Amino acid sequence: MKEYHYPRQIKKVVCSDLDETFLPHNPAEYSSSGVADLESFLLRAIDEQSLIFGWITGSNLDAALRKTKDYISYLPHFIASSLGTEFYWVKNGKMVEPLEWKQKIENSGYSSREVSRALAIIKLSGIELLEEPQDYQGKYKSTFYYFIRAQMEEDFQIISQIAAVHHCKVLFNRCNPAAGDPENCYDVEFIPHCCGKGEVIDFLKENLSLSSEDFYAFGDSCNDFSMFSRAGHAFLVGNAETSAKEDYPAVLNENYCVGIRNKLIELL
Numbered sequence: 514m515k516e517y518h519y520p521r522q523i524k525k526v527v528c529s530d531l532d533e534t535f536l537p538h539n540p541a542e543y544s545s546s547g548v549a550d551l552e553s554f555l556l557r558a559i560d561e562q563s564l565i566f567g568w569i570t571g572s573n574l575d576a577a578l579r580k581t582k583d584y585i586s587y588l589p590h591f592i593a594s595s596l597g598t599e600f601y602w603v604k605n606g607k608m609v610e611p612l613e614w615k616q617k618i619e620n621s622g623y624s625s626r627e628v629s630r631a632l633a634i635i636k637l638s639g640i641e642l643l644e645e646p647q648d649y650q651g652k653y654k655s656t657f658y659y660f661i662r663a664q665m666e667e668d669f670q671i672i673s674q675i676a677a678v679h680h681c682k683v684l685f686n687r688c689n690p691a692a693g694d695p696e697n698c699y700d701v702e703f704i705p706h707c708c709g710k711g712e713v714i715d716f717l718k719e720n721l722s723l724s725s726e727d728f729y730a731f732g733d734s735c736n737d738f739s740m741f742s743r744a745g746h747a748f749l750v751g752n753a754e755t756s757a758k759e760d761y762p763a764v765l766n767e768n769y770c771v772g773i774r775n776k777l778i779e780l781l
Contacts, residue, residue: 516588516603517559517566523721524563525781527555528714528740529773530732531570531577533692534750536584537769543584547771552587554774562781567591569710569730569740571656571700574599574608576648593713595651596684596736598704600713614716618653622680623705628655631679631703638675640668642701655703658688658695665699672701682706686736689754700736711739718743729780731773735760748776 529535537546555566567589570577574594592608593600598618601608632655635642642657649656659668669685676683684702688694714728730737730744733753738761741747749757752768765772 514582514588515586516606517555517590519565519590520559520563522563523565524723525565525727525729526714526717526721526723527564527566527773527777528569528728528730528744529566530710530734530737530740531568531572531581533689533733533752534731534737535568535770535773536581538692542769545771546769547767547774548584548769549586551770551774552585554777555587558777558781564781565590567593569593569597569713571596571702571736572648573651573654574601591717593710595649595654596656596702596704596708597710597713597740598651598653598708600716611720613720617707618705621705621707623653624680625655627679628681628703631675631681634675635672638671640672645700649700653705653708657701659685659699659701660695661697661699676703680706682709684709684736686734687754687756689734691752691754709739710737711743714740714743729777731765731776733757746780748772 532538537543558564572594574592577592577594588603591602600614601610642659645656645658673683681703686700688698688700690696725743726745728744730740730747731750732740733750735757749761749764750768750772751765758764765776767775
């Protein structure tokens with residue numbers, strides 16, 4: 514797999530969610546997604562705009578690479594996988610995890626043992642969580658389905674309180690059937706307090722000495738909003754979830770990479 518080259522100095526960063534933003538869930542839509550045109554645009558913009566491009570995705574690293582193997586021609590400059598709990602620079606065929614990223618997770622108190630303890634107490638509280646497929650589990654992320662019931666708000670409050678005691682942050686996001694999720698349920702995701710999609714942009718700002726105005730973010734669902742809040746330019750693709758469109762007004766006219774490319778041409 515080819516890689517994008519790096520500019521001499523990084524001045525701008527384009528961040529994209531993966532599933533149903535950059536990558537259609539349905540392979541029949543690959544040919545019309547516009548990925549090849551977006552890649553060609555990025556190759557020019559790396560030098561002309563001094564930018565880099567990366568994925569910030571809920572999928573783990575293995576799943577992201579497997580799902581895009583026959584879809585892309587170029588690996589991105591960075592991959593923040595497992596809902597922004599893992600970060601890798603893509604360099605010379607290797608995934609390089611920065612030492613400072615690993616250290617901040619180690620210092621957070623997060624561990625799989627603490628997550629297991631929290632889950633045991635949640636189960637004793639009468640709340641059922643169903644483990645999600647392996648593609649959505651990570652080194653620092655445990656993900657479960659919660660099927661909607663009448664006392665959902667109370668359940669979420671209990672889960673959050675238990676998670677906090679066990680050094681975890683818990684995120685609740687409505688599942689997207691278009692991306693292969695079941696109907697009428699939420700993702701319940703246990704991650705370190707210092708991680709998340711928005712925290713990836715915070716990390717890049719600090720390490721690259723950039724501001725919010727230097728970031729361009731694209732997504733399709735409510736779990737991209739923390740990323741949007743840190744980026745000076747943030748948009749839902751045209752095929753985004755209806756619930757996300759109801760809560761966020763900046764929606765592109767086109768779907769997938771077609772929308773991303775056209776908006777970048779307009780802004781850069």
